[in-house]
Amino acid sequence: MLQSKLETIRENEADSPPTKENDLDAIISSLEQFGRFYIMKCVLLCIPIVCSAFNSYSFMFTAGEVHQRCNISQCDSLNSSFMEPWLSFTIPGSNGEWDNCEHFEALPGIDGHCEAHYFNRSQTVGCEAGYKFGDNENTIATEFEIFCTDGWKLSMVGVVNFIGYFIGNLLGGYLSDRYGRKSTLVAAGLLSSLSGLAQSNAPEYYSFLCFECLSMILSSALLPSATLLAMELVSSKHRVMAVMVLTFTNSLAGIALGYLAGYILDWRLLLRVIYVPGLLHLIIVCFLPESVPWLLSQSKEEEAIQVLREIARFNKRPLLKEQLRNLRWSNRQVITQSESLDGHYSIRQILNALGPRISQYCFVWFSNLFIEMGLVLNLKYLSGNKFRNYSLISFLDLPGILIAALLMNRIGRRCSMSLFMASCSTLLIAMTVFDQDYSDYCWYLYFLAKMASKCSYITLYFFTAEVFPTNCRNSMLSLCTMVGGFGYMLAPLTPLLVRI
16 A cells, blocks of 8 residues: 555656545535634644744754953953953954953952053963853853853754754654644643743753753654644645645744844743743644544544534535545545554555655755755854844745745646755855855845745645655654754854865
């Protein structure tokens, strides 16, 4: 059965979604799926999407670097500011920036004398008297005194976050395929919320690090599970619209996170604010149905039919008994002929039937995320407020989502993805060509490349979710995104190529 599904996939090449000849697709289409029922469920699915956006990138602000300089005991007072005229002879500097970790050695016995000839400008020392900060931001750097030679600890938070992403993708995909999309969403949402709240009370650095990893492991299951559940609640004709709504929500949550972090400058309070909404996953238990395709793949026809009846009742549409009878019969035929054990395929079965395709998709995911992260890293060189810059990154995703949604239904998934990736590569190559003579225009090329990269990511996510069978769909999607995550890990190393 799995091999036959693969053959069907190869024939369709995922350029167009399945037709309404499929019994389930025809039933869902007849129920006017974008009626009251789907609007209510879409609102509920926005809860895990927002939580995923908040939880995944909060470390950029809780473990962010702060602007600091050495406290000069001979010159600084309680009323002195971060920028003072006497910094020119007390702290080394270049290009208008003062050294964060050293200052010129003061001659002994000159307490209270803040004059240039009292400082030895040929000798620098560390910040024995502590630090002076440029703003009121309180991160783990200021609270746990992580400065200068200990700066690697802040980078380690990002590494641990990435490790949690790896583990959570594999674990979340397996649990979603094994125990259902709804159960995985509720468990991951609640547990990640509790873990995040515990992290906000971390007494020292290493406990903070452990909770960061645990929170990311749990949060990684939210986005893929919610996206697949949204796709499986509607007919193939409207899947693009379903994914677009959730992706829009994810980008808006990113914009909100940037402004929240800029307003709430204390890392403990910020974590509490962004993790408390995760407790709303309790609502999902009562009001969000399980995925009908997943229920059918587990031979739970009666539960699936009950969900379809609920949709028909909400949308006030007729549901014919003959349709349900045909759905029940065809599903039992599929289950009977299936090679899977209790509705679950073994790893050997999946690799034997889908191995080459999995390799192809993993490579495309790696390439896509490598470029995506490389573009994001370049934004840190933008001048201005870092919180607004992060919101700008998320805002740039919005037009990309719209363009991807429009083209996917018109020219197909594969052609759309090829067009977006080729456009992104062409724009980046053009940047290197025009960088010297037309540097002012390179920013426009950069923003267009960022938009094309987002279009490619959205299309690839959708393409991957459609191409695998229901029984192993989330597992394979999680595997591909996990392998693609190596692109995230390697992208920060690309600046080293400049030195070659």
